Amino acid sequence: MDGLRILAALMVCLYHYAGRGGQITDVWGQSPKELFPGLSTLAVYGCLGVQVFFVISGFVICMSSWGRSLGDFFRSRVSRLYPAYWAAIVLVTAACVVLPSVSEPLRLDEILVNMTMLQQPVGVRRVLGVCWTLWVEARFYLLFALFVVWKGVTYRRVVIFCCLWTVAAALSGVAAVPLVEEIVMREYAPFFIGGLALYLIHRYGGDLLLWSIVATSWLLGQHFATVSLWSPGATQVFQPRSPYVILLIVTFAFAAVAAVALGWLRWANWRWLTFAGALTYPFYLVHEHLGWFAISVLHRHFGVPAGVTLGATIVGMLVLAWLIHRLVEKPVGPRLRRAMKLQAARMHPA
Template structure:
């Protein structure tokens, strides 16, 4: 959704009752709050005064809020695998898929780009002691088509890199599914062996690259592939497309690096995927996190994720200038940043994201269940 996309998870075939998996939406809301908490705490000037009043365990929890990104990636893998479960991938379907993703995801993203540029421009006019360089037209254009990271350009809003990876994943995944479908039609021993091997090699290579690379690679999908794929595997085992034994084999392979090379990103990926799997086994996928506020936060999570930095961080920066290093005021600004960001996200959801979703549904491919 991206990181947060709001796809209707239809449990019934076309024409039947549609409803959402509450655990998926609840996890989206929690992940978005976690990422915002990390930025508002560790990535803001409030960190030092906040650390004096926030209990150490809570501060530690906020420090790992960036793991919400891993949660988003696993959810995206699950949702796309679920959405494509009955779809035959053709060129027409691929074109329709691309159109619907653009209509669904881009308007809130483009609005956030414009909002961030507007805030930077106003800041430059008001604060003469710090002038932020505005991005060039080529940078803005690259953002519009999700290519800024591939072109090694700075993100206008730091979280935008994750959207670029989401877009890459959607199209790489759907192409791989298309290859799998065509090989399956041949019904030969080679074709039945090739697809599982291809997915396994991609998974293993991604896991190795992620655990051995010391650099933060944010331009390309591959180091993050195993996170998305964990979500897809989870749907496939629930759908009985793959045997449970193979699912646990993948789990075991992911545990090995945790023993020899501790990586909390892998742990977060495992916990997210297994939570969805275990919830489904207990028929709790539409019951866990079924709280009104959790579902509301899940609903606006995409918009919140997009705007929490241009809105929330801007408020924090203004607040810090006004109140300095006061711990009490820092705590007030911290919570205000959440409230104002939620309000802005609600507005964008109602007037941009929700209409975009409805528009994308008008172009629904006849044989698609997305």
């Protein structure tokens, strides 16, 4: 699973560096389509790493919440997500001040709202471009906590949750109520649901009901991904995407997590995968804007060849991710979790 996580993060990274037009064209000085004609053809599909993440998230959240109370679930998510997130906010803001041509620095009030991770529902600009996915994840956590974790995670409750969420996702488009669509997240729900069902298969073994949930999630997920990401009218700076390749990558997301659930990948237990998995979250947070910063400095200011700049930037972001993991996540996360647990014990003594 750690290997799939770092693969998904690298997919998104390549998309941001070599697969998209818009702002990244200004960073390189020209279109990635012209700089990396072969790589950019593949990199435009890197955004589907997000869908891979969501299937993994469904599996991992179901696994990690089993046997935990609602308070334990909340504390584990806060201590896991926020320390590296706060560090990334500070680093990206500093980089924007130093080199505003890469990304315009936000006002102080906007930066402070970003610290809450609630900037999107509040309507505030984002410091981190990738944090939109954290808002999607947060809504998944909230739904799962309210409908499953609150009363205790069981096979029956997870199955009922998967079925009801699937129906709600299918009907939300007909309802056309913005609040309902925001809560239900029909475009991303199938990926989380598929991951949840795959964990149940991992824990209890497969049956017709669970595999039907996975199959339905895959069918809906590939449709929503194709509608969202197929780009037949791509501009000259942006490589077009094929609906068949989108389908193939969505299928890979479900199949890869299914292989883990069925135990087919137990042999891939190399220690470096655990290390790579630990870097995934901080790497994902910092790679976009700080990577653009590095690309602008290396390629445009110092004339480093594009290929060398691309490789050096990815390595540099991995090193930075390791520093955040070592200096922020490892010391701060456990302390934050212990502090919240101690506070809860004081407020509600046994």
